[in-house]
Amino acid sequence: MVILPWTSGTNHLLATWEKWQSFNAGMIGLFAASIAVYAAYYQYRNRLEREFNANIALLPSGLSVLLNRLQRKADYCVHCYETKRDSQEHVISIEQAGEIELTDLQQGIIKNCIANANDELSEQLIRLLHELQVLNSRLSVIAPDTPARTSIPDLLFQLATTYALAAHILLKIRKTDEKLDEITEDDIPNALANLGAAVESVVRQSSKYTKFEVE
Template sequence: MHRAGIFRSSVLVDIVNYVGIPLLAIYLYSMFVFPWIDGRGSWTHVQAVWDRWQTLNAGALAFLASLIAFNIAKFNESVQREREFVAAKSFLPSTLSTLMEYCSRSARVLQVLWEANGQPPTAPLDQPDLPAGYREVFSNCIRHADPQVGSYLSTILVRLQVHDARLRDAVAEGADAHGLRVDRYSLIAYLYRLGELYILIGNLFGFARAEAPFHSKDLNWEAFRNAYGVLDVEVDDFFIDDNMNLRAFTQRGLARAGNSQNA
């Protein structure tokens, strides 16, 4: 609500500036330039014009004072929002680090499920938990960030929830001796989304540490290849057939997003 209030007041000030500044320019010309031209430099004529339009002059001065006050308030709100965002962002680097560790642990679980191939896993399924407090850190950053940054953080937050829910279901199915287990087709999709999530999180580090401006990088094969490598996911090991394997699935995903690059 606070962020929405700031946004509405900022838009209101922009509208007032858009309408008011041209009107003030017309007023200044009409009151301080044209009378000299019309009176051919006669000071008496200029004074007569000002005297005739005293009410308008008083209103124009009041409007100018209001316009200045609105812009000062807008500037102060912007400065305050920036301070609050800097304070919220200070917790972001450590949160991102724990999220990347969560992704690494998730990758290990998915590999165990892949190796089980629909059978009861021989290795333990260590379900990773999302780090405590990450929602609050993200929420505070989203509340005070610019729309572009807020949208990016919201995307990560949503995809984290989806991934965690899918992983928990997969682990629960794997632990059930008589239940259905996640198939390899689904695991390839999960690994692709995990790689995407890892890239999105990693792209934030420079910005979170105030080392670089925010920049939403395009996803490409090289970024995915590096992410899979860091997650200890051997791309060629996740192969069902020529059409359904991690490499081909990733490239199809990139092609749909318009960012396809040759591997």
């Protein structure tokens, strides 16, 4: 389009350009459109990255709130376990049993992190949500006078496992230079220690706890 016509003189070059001006205009338009698409995609990727950075920065706060709620649920379950049936000591000041609800903001933060984080963090956040769903279904039937009182040690063990997973994720994302490994058996006793001696005392009666006992 340029080199060969130019070797035949300026007039031939101009005549060639005039003959192919529609094609030239189309190619220029295509080139300009490609630049526009790339610029839009670059801005889109930048926006997604900024949103992810904002959500990953807020995730520790959301996990801390979740840990606090798990602690209150554990305290309530201990109260239910220690309260005798037909007792009048049913009025307590701590939060009643029920679902451990995540706010819309917390759900949005976790959803964004699952969608954009690395595979390890995404998988563990998905597992955390699954554990919460299972835990909530079991918490809904717990009350001081419930016949399900005998299931509370196993329930508290499951709650401690969920607590350990949330605490493990919280610790690792604060240390961004470390890989997010799987939780280990040591995380469960640590979670029970954080939940308190009363919770651990009840969990010791669960058959699931035996492998964590010190021989």
